[in-house]
Amino acid sequence: MSTAIDLVEVPLRQLNQVLHDAESGGFDVLNPRGAHAVACGITTDVTVEVAGSVGYYCAGMHQVGTVVVNGNSGPGLAENIMSGTVRTTGNASMSAAATGCGGLVVIEGDAGARCGISMKGVDIVVGGSIGHMGAFMAQAGNLVVLGDAGADLGDSIYEAVLYARGEVESLGTDCVEKEMRPEHLAAVEHLLEAADMAASPSDFRRYGSARQMYSFHVDDIDAELAEGPGGTR
Template sequence: MNLSTPVAVQSREVNYAPRVFDLSETPLRELNQALHNVGEAGDEPAWEVLNPKGSHAVAVGVDKAVAVNVRGSVGYYCAGMNDGATITVHGSAGPGVAENMMSGTVVVKGNASQYAGATGRGGLLVIEGDASSRCGISMKGIDIVVRGNVGHMSAFMGQSGSLVVLGDAGDALGDSLYEAKLYVRGSVKSLGADCIKKKMHPKHIERLRRLLERAGITDVKPEEFTRYGSARTLYNFNIDNADAY
């Protein structure tokens, strides 16, 4: 989805020919500008980003269906606002990876720091290691699959989308949850306010099966997961809950 009206981009002294960006030689802005200048995604080969060394905001705001491979670990907000690209981090990601993703796929081969996938509206985020606290906070339609564990307050105020955790979840999972769907295969340290265990119906198993397939996970079965969701008691103010405020 591109909401902006196309405008003529002034020509810049940027060499667009090579699709390998070595961040030890090329400024990050040049990489991001080149990614934003992609015309038709079909014309573009895979992009390689070398030596990220913890840089912030690598490949943010990409809105074409390009494939970007980042070879190393990144800092804050990698792949933020992604809209259609497939971005793979061959390392670990700092806070806010794929924050506010609209569509596309982001894969983190290592671990992800706090608030991975926060506020995401669509697309798929796969974290092959662990995600720390607040994974999927305020998620609004994104699907997140974490092969390892997630930290405390994950899916806090999650509105829609799915969070799938193959490992364990930390404290206060799904606190103040709206309609995001949570599936955890391991243990849950504690559930947050208004988050409850729910029954897995065939439609949930089917939905989860498709999601695991999209995430390329073939070694676990959807039946091994427990579903959690909102008890919907906090949606509207209830005088009986006044003491809780």
């Protein structure tokens, strides 16, 4: 049985303190009305259901358990998530799952700009489309987009892996399309299953780093001349 906490009656501070102090159990958050920082910093295996839309940083730095937003989510949903699961049944604004280090973030609708920016190991599954600069500087983890991706997908990407089923408006600097090998089909299948979404892995295309920006290009004319015919300048 879940404990109901109504944000009309209870201040945000009290809600988060209850969630931080709980060792387990379920909680229903009522009347969120776009509140910020709802259910952020959870460290124990609780299940939180939010009845309505939330503002910034819902489930920020989430570490264990599950948070489900039955509505839309504002910027920075599940930012820096470490583990556990965060789901929003509607759309998510900019910077969803930014810098996430682990766990699973599911966005059933669309996600705004910079979805998965600087992601560091999180898995993100978006049922709809994502905005521009998705996975900017993405370091590790997987981003699966069932819809389209906006401009400059994967700009300056490191080792994260991006999958898109729909159209990609443009790829960012150093991001290239790569072959879908069997292990990638299996990875997409696993992520879709975890997100409880139906799609055929073979419909997706994979994108990742060309690794051309990993190091500065430094010329050395003097050394070249010193090593050339005659040995010295």
